[in-house]
Amino acid sequence: MLTPFTGFLGPLDDRAFVVGVIACVVLLPLCLLPRVDYLKYTSVAAVGCIMYLVVVIVLRGSQDIADNDKSDLILFPKSIDVFDSLPLMSFAFTFHPNIFPIFCEMKNATVKRVSFCVVISILICGAVYLFVGIFG
Secondary structure (H helix, E strand, O other), rough: EEEEOHHHHHHOOOHHHHHHHHHHHHHHHHHHHOOOHHHHHHHHHOOOOOOOHHHHHHHHHHHHHHOOOHHHOOOOOOOOHHHHHHHHHHHHHOHHHHHHHHHHOOOOOOOOHHHHHHHHHHHHHHHHHHHHHHOO
């Protein structure tokens, strides 16, 4: 998504180069942090960016639905390519390795509080996928 904005790099305007630089400069230092707690501001920024993207998709999608002829709109296709979306969906809900570090760093950590956080996270993730799937 960043390659349209990297035209000023000239000959270095290559997708592989941009991804490599972002991985080394942004992602690697974030992965080497000793505690999950240090990611709280980055996580808030990431969730904010995702919510912005969802709002844009819903607004543009609803405009397209309102402007276009409804006769060619197919909400439920006859064949669902579940095998195309299955890896994405399974990756989105693979949060279980992060439960133990989050539990250890929570204040007043109880099973009930962690369960509440997990349920809220799954509901938000499911709602985001639902809105993007319908309006995208």
